[in-house]
Amino acid sequence: MGRLPHPQAFVRWFRQAAPYVHAFRGRTFVIGCGGELVAEKTRFVSFVHDLNLLAALGIRLVLVHGARPQIEAEMRAKGRRSRFARGLRITDAASLVAVKHAAGVLRVEIEALLSQGLPNSPMAGARIRVASGNYLTARPLGVLHGTDFQFTGEVRKVDGTAIARHLEAGELVLVPHIGYSPTGEVFNLAWEDVAESVAIALRADKLLLLTDKLPATRRGEPLHELTARAAEALLKKPGQPPHAARVLKSALRALAGGVGRVHLVARRADGGTLLELFTHSGVGTMITADPLEQLRPARIEDIGGILALIEPLEADGTLVKRSRELLEREIGNFEVVEHDGVIVGCAALYPFPAEKRAEFACLAVAPEYRDAGYGERLLQACQARAEAQKIRRLFALTTRAAHWFIAHGFREADVSALPERRQSLYNWRRGSKVFLKRI
Numbered sequence: 001m002g003r004l005p006h007p008q009a010f011v012r013w014f015r016q017a018a019p020y021v022h023a024f025r026g027r028t029f030v031i032g033c034g035g036e037l038v039a040e041k042t043r044f045v046s047f048v049h050d051l052n053l054l055a056a057l058g059i060r061l062v063l064v065h066g067a068r069p070q071i072e073a074e075m076r077a078k079g080r081r082s083r084f085a086r087g088l089r090i091t092d093a094a095s096l097v098a099v100k101h102a103a104g105v106l107r108v109e110i111e112a113l114l115s116q117g118l119p120n121s122p123m124a125g126a127r128i129r130v131a132s133g134n135y136l137t138a139r140p141l142g143v144l145h146g147t148d149f150q151f152t153g154e155v156r157k158v159d160g161t162a163i164a165r166h167l168e169a170g171e172l173v174l175v176p177h178i179g180y181s182p183t184g185e186v187f188n189l190a191w192e193d194v195a196e197s198v199a200i201a202l203r204a205d206k207l208l209l210l211t212d213k214l215p216a217t218r219r220g221e222p223l224h225e226l227t228a229r230a231a232e233a234l235l236k237k238p239g240q241p242p243h244a245a246r247v248l249k250s251a252l253r254a255l256a257g258g259v260g261r262v263h264l265v266a267r268r269a270d271g272g273t274l275l276e277l278f279t280h281s282g283v284g285t286m287i288t289a290d291p292l293e294q295l296r297p298a299r300i301e302d303i304g305g306i307l308a309l310i311e312p313l314e315a316d317g318t319l320v321k322r323s324r325e326l327l328e329r330e331i332g333n334f335e336v337v338e339h340d341g342v343i344v345g346c347a348a349l350y351p352f353p354a355e356k357r358a359e360f361a362c363l364a365v366a367p368e369y370r371d372a373g374y375g376e377r378l379l380q381a382c383q384a385r386a387e388a389q390k391i392r393r394l395f396a397l398t399t400r401a402a403h404w405f406i407a408h409g410f411r412e413a414d415v416s417a418l419p420e421r422r423q424s425l426y427n428w429r430r431g432s433k434v435f436l437k438r439i
C-alpha cells in the first residue's frame with residue numbers, strides 16, 4: 001500500500017469528522033438520485049462505496065433511484081420516440097415496458113454493486129443486505145391541461161412501517177421509481193416525488209437529493225445554506241431550470257412534512273455526499289425549515305411579551321420604565337426576536353428626522369438567550385430602519401451596557417451631542433452614559 005501523501009491533513013480531517021459520526025449513528029437518511037448517476041459507471045461505483053461507509057457508521061439508509069436515461073435508451077433502441085409534457089414523461093404502454101425493463105436491470109446492477117466484498121477494495125468486509133419491494137401505492141397523474149399522462153403516476157401512499165422494519169434489521173432499502181395501484185396497474189413515478197414521499201413517511205433526519213445544478217447566487221457562487229423561506233423566494237425568480245425547480249419543490253415539501261434537513265448534492269462531485277455530510281461548510285446546499293427564532297417588526301400582540309421581557313430590567317434600573325399604554329403607542333418603533341412564539345429580545349428606534357439622528361433604545365435579550373448574537377442582530381435591524389430614513393447617527397443611553405455599545409461601534413459622547421428635544425428629557429439623576437455611532 002502506498003504512503004499517505006498528507007498524513008497530518010488526514011488525521012485532522014478524520015478528527016473533525018468525529019462529531020458527525022456520533023451524531024449520525026442510528027439516524028435515517030433518504031438519498032435520491034436520477035438514473036444518470038447509475039449510468040456513469042465509475043462515479044456510481046464510488047457512490048456505492050460511500051453508501052457502504054455510511055451504512056458501516058450505523059446510518060439507516062434508503063436509496064431512491066430513477067431511470068430516465070435508461071428508459072430513453074431502450075425507447076431509442078426500439079425506434080420509438082418519448083413524449084414529455086411539463087417536464088414529465090407521458091408513459092404510454094410502450095414506454096411502460098421500457099420502464100419495467102429499466103427498473104429490473106437497475107435493481108440487479110445496484111444490488112450487485114452493494115454485494116461486492118473483495119479484499120483490498122473499499123467494500124472489503126462489507127455485508128450490506130438490500131431490501132426492495134412494493135412499498136409505494138401509486139395513482140395515475142391523470143389528465144393535466146388536456147394531456148393524458150397515462151401510466152405516469154404520483155405517490156399515493158408509502159408503506160413506511162415496512163421500510164422501517166427493514167431499516168431496523170440493518171438493511172439498506174432500495175426504492176425504485178415504480179408504484180402499484182390497488183387496481184393492479186404499474187405506474188412510472190418521478191424519483192424526486194418518491195424520495196420526498198419516502199422521507200416524509202419515515203420522518204427522515206435527512207433527505208439528500210443528487211442533482212445536476214445547485215442553487216447559486218447571481219454571480220454563480222453556490223449557496224451552501226438556505227432556509228425554506230429563502231428557497232421559496234428563489235423558486236419565484238424567473239429563469240430557474242425546470243429540473244432544479246422540481247428538486248427544490250420536493251425539498252420544500254419534505255421540510256414542510258417534517259424532514260429535518262434537505263441537502264442538495266452535486267451529482268458529479270466525487271465524494272460529494274461524504275463532503276456534504278462530514279464537513280462543516282459542506283459542498284452542496286443545505287436547506288433547513290425556517291429557524292425557530294425570527295427577528296421581525298413588533299406587532300400589537302407582542303406587547304405582553306415585551307413587558308414580560310423588560311419588566312425585570314426596569315425593576316433593577318437597567319431600563320427606563322415603559323407602561324403598556326406607552327408601548328401601545330410606540331409599538332411601531334420596536335423590533336422583536338420571537339422564539340417558538342415567545343418574545344426573547346426587543347429593541348426600539350426613535351427617529352429625530354430634523355437632526356438626522358435616531359435613538360436606539362430599550363435593547364433587551366432574555367438571559368437564557370444572551371451571547372448568541374441577538375443583541376447585535378437587533379442593532380442591525382434598527383440600523384437598517386434608520387438608514388432607510390436617511391438617519392446619519394444613532395445614539396443610545398445606557399447605565400449598564402457601556403462596553404456592549406463600544407464593542408458595536410459606538411463612541412462615548414456628551415449629553416450635548418443629543419438632539420435638543422432629547423437633551424431636555426435627559427434624566428440627570430439616572431446619569432446614563434451617552435453613546436453615538438455614525439452610520
Ligand SMILES: CC(C)(COP(=O)(O)OP(=O)(O)OC[C@H]1O[C@@H](n2cnc3c(N)ncnc32)[C@H](O)[C@@H]1OP(=O)(O)O)[C@@H](O)C(=O)NCCC(=O)NCCS
Nearest residue numbers: 363364365370371372373374375376397398400401403404
Ligand atoms: C446588552 C444585551 C442586550 C446584549 O444582548 P446579547 O444578545 O447577549 O448580545 P450579543 O450576543 O450581540 O453580544 C454578546 C457580547 O456582548 C457582551 N455583553 C453583553 N452584555 C454586556 C454588558 N452589559 N456590557 C458589556 N458587554 C456585554 C457579552 O459579554 C458578549 O461579548 P463576547 O461576545 O465578547 O463574549 C443583553 O445582555 C441584555 O439584555 N442586557 C440587559 C439589558 C441591557 O443592559 N440593555 C441595554 C440597555 S441600553
